[in-house]
Amino acid sequence: MQKTDYKKEFIKTFDMFRGRYSKWQVWNDFLYLTAVSMANLFPTAEKQKREAQYYEIWNKYPKELQKLFPSLIDIVTAALTENAEQDFLGTLYHELRLHQQQKGQFFTPYDISRFMVEVQFCGNDMIEMKNKQYISVNDPACGAGSLLIAFANVAKRHGINYQKDVLFVAQDIDQTAALMCYIQLSLLGCPAIIIVGDSLLKPDMHPDNSLWFTPFFQLNRWKFRDIFVDAAASGS
Ligand SMILES: C[S@@+](CC[C@H](N)C(=O)[O-])C[C@H]1O[C@@H](n2cnc3c(N)ncnc32)[C@H](O)[C@@H]1O
Structure with a gap:
């Protein structure tokens, strides 16, 4: 077919x-x-x-x-x-x-992203991470999410249920890029927070930033609640 x-x-x-x-x-x-x-x-x-x-x-x-x-x-x-x-x-x-x-914004071709994630997480690294309450991964200049999509797929191959046990945090200064990332991570079932804002001047949960929570984040919100406590403690 x-x-x-x-x-x-x-x-x-x-x-x-x-x-x-x-x-x-x-x-x-x-x-x-x-x-x-x-x-x-x-x-x-x-x-x-x-x-x-x-x-x-x-x-x-x-x-x-x-x-x-x-x-x-x-x-x-x-x-x-x-x-x-x-x-x-x-x-x-x-x-x-x-x-x-x-002005010529370029995203990493997916195969390169997959290679980069695989070489970082070869061997037992992912297995060791499995013992934590959840794994978090952050791309502070996420583009359309190529690296985070690769992370999800590599985690899955290493036996990790990324839809439940990984928190994806992504930030981009450009709303167009951030929303591409938001849509793709949502469709892949990633629990994710996508932040629109300057990650150098206003990182993470800075009050000026716009936050987009994926449906799988909302469904598992209780599990990731410490991220809000940490953000409040750091004053962002
Ligand atoms: C080269 S692209 C890489 C995107 C993605 N990480 C990838 O590998 O495909 C760089 C991204 O960083 C974003 N960016 C540039 N300066 C930034 C800043 N200060 N804060 C947040 N994002 C920024 C751009 O909008 C662009 O989407």
Whole structure:
């Protein structure tokens, strides 16, 4: 049976906006609508503000284009379900040449990320980590999440249930990148906090930062509660 080319499918649907909206605008609107539809399944401090922004974006588009957004989400979901070993949105971001908008922002190709994670966690390292209450991993300049996706897959190969026993923390100064990471980690079932903010000047839970909690974080929130205690103690 012939495999579906999800990137081609995505680009075909994405191209239907052409002529009326810029690629950059549609990409960012798609990311925001998708991220809010996931984040707002749970109560958060930013829920109402995000919902208002969601409808502001949604109402910019005529009905025949509105219905394309769920189709795009379906394609990303199917792609990552079929093959979790990829940075699907990060690759598309480059293929659609959207990175040029951000002065040549480059993400690590997924195979390189996987290699980097594998060489760090060879042998018994992961097994030893299994004895901890949970493992945490942080990328303070996460991009679309290539390194963290690789971490999830490597952890799984080493017998660790990353959906339960790993806390992923990711930060990026750029909301576009952070939301790509948020969507992908959400779809892979990673318990994760994605932070939009400058990791040098305002790291972690700094009050000026915007926080995005994945559904699997919310479901396991009790387990990771010490992260909020530590953040309060450090004054961030
Ligand atoms: C080279 S990309 C790497 C992304 C990802 N770690 C990967 O390996 O694919 C660098 C990322 O760092 C982000 N960045 C640059 N300066 C930052 C800062 N001060 N705080 C947070 N993120 C930053 C950029 O927006 C970009 O997404």
